[in-house]
Amino acid sequence: GQQLNQSxxxxxxxxxxDVSMNCTSSSIFNTWLWYKQDPGEGPVLLIALxxxxxxxxxGRLTAQFGxxxxxxxxxxxxxxxxxxxxxxxxxxYAGKSTFGDGxxxxxxx
Amino acid sequence: EAGVAQSPRYKIIxxxxxxxxxxxxxxxxxxxxxxxxxxxxGPKLLIQFQNNGVVDDSQLPKDxxxxxxxxxxxxxxxIQPAKLEDSAVYLCASSLGGDLKETxxxxxxxxxxxx
Numbered sequence: 001g002q003q004l005n006q007s008x009x010x011x012x013x014x015x016x017x018d019v020s021m022n023c024t025s026s027s028i029f030n031t032w033l034w035y036k037q038d039p040g041e042g043p044v045l046l047i048a049l050x051x052x053x054x055x056x057x058x059g060r061l062t063a064q065f066g067x068x069x070x071x072x073x074x075x076x077x078x079x080x081x082x083x084x085x086x087x088x089x090x091x092x093y094a095g096k097s098t099f100g101d102g103x104x105x106x107x108x109x
Numbered sequence: 110e111a112g113v114a115q116s117p118r119y120k121i122i123x124x125x126x127x128x129x130x131x132x133x134x135x136x137x138x139x140x141x142x143x144x145x146x147x148x149x150x151g152p153k154l155l156i157q158f159q160n161n162g163v164v165d166d167s168q169l170p171k172d173x174x175x176x177x178x179x180x181x182x183x184x185x186x187x188i189q190p191a192k193l194e195d196s197a198v199y200l201c202a203s204s205l206g207g208d209l210k211e212t213x214x215x216x217x218x219x220x221x222x223x224x
Contacts, residue, residue, distance in 0.1 A: 004151075042113070042200050042215025043152065088151050096165065099151030 002027040006089055006100030013079055014108050021087060021103040022073040029091030029098075032065050032072040037086045037102070046087075047074070079107050111135065113216035115201050121222045127189040130219045134182070134203030140164075142213060143176055143186050144200040152200055158184065159206075191223045 006023045013019055023032070031050055035043035047058050049065035049072060056063055062075045072091075076083055086102040114133040122128050134141050139160050144152035155174065156166040161181040169176070173192070178184040188195055198218040204211035 006151075041217050042202070044215070045212050048212070090151070097154060099153070101150050 002029075002091065002093065002096075002098045004089060004091055004098055004100040006103055008103055009101070010104040010106070012106045012108065015079060015081060017079055019076040019079055019083075019105060020073060021089075022071060023089035023091070023100050024071040025091060025098075026070065027091075027093065028069040029093045030069075031092040032063070033090040033092070033097070034061075034063050034072070034074045035088045035090065037088060039085075043088055076105075079105075081107050081109055083107050113201055113203055113214055115199075115216040115219050117219055118217065119220045119222075121224065122191055123224050124193055125190040127187065128191055128221065129185050129187045130199050130201075130221075132184045132186070132201030132216060134184075134201070135214055137205065138203035138214075139181075139206050140204045140211065141178055141184050142202040142204075143184070144202065144215075146198040146200055146218070148197070155186070188221075191221075193223050196221055196223045 004023050004025050034047045036046055037043040047056050047063040052069045053067050054065040060077045064073055084107050086104050088102045089100045090097050116131050141158045143155045145155050146152045155169045156176045157164040158178045161178050176186045198220050200215050200218045202213040202215045204213045
């Protein structure tokens with residue numbers, strides 16, 4: 001089946017710093033999605049990307065759909081303590097979604 | 110608007126026992142998904158329903174897992190008999206329709222520990 005490689009696995013940053021994480025795959029996707037999961041909760045959709053090359057922002061978050069359709073990145077600018085959590089990418093193709101294994105973000109005040 | 114409801118939130122059972130999880134999607138959402146999330150991994154789709162019909166159950170271990178959505182609203186996922194490797198969080202999600210651009214809303218999950 002399709003697999004996503006998400007990196008880094010974890011990040012420890014200082015409040016105010018910018019963060020970048022990415023997902024790569026050997027397979028192409030039609031849609032890239034970025035979710036955040038807080039402890040004890042289900043994932044919440046942050047950004048959805050539907051076209052190769054698309055760059056979309058949601059507040060301090062920016063994500064891009066790679067031109068090859070095999071990768072995507074998520075940037076968080078000026079991190080704050082509530083950004084702590086696990087960030088997942090997911091790619092969709094032919095109605096099937098595949099999730100990465102997540103990037104755990106820790107923000108030190 | 111109420112979110113996706115799941116119960117129980119936690120369950121501890123011994124291997125070879127049976128267990129069932131319940132999900133009530135957001136009102137009006139036609140599509141319902143069950144995911145398995147093993148610790149340290151992303152969610153893996155087990156089964157997708159469109160109303161009361163199964164759209165995709167290719168990754169459901171059908172020898173021990175079953176799911177139903179009889180009236181096209183709430184759904185149950187059953188494991189019988191459970192194995193140690195079934196320890197995971199079971200997430201339910203729903204969306205308005207089956208279109209890929211429909212946002213999936215996740216419930217809080219049921220945490221299963223098999224001893």
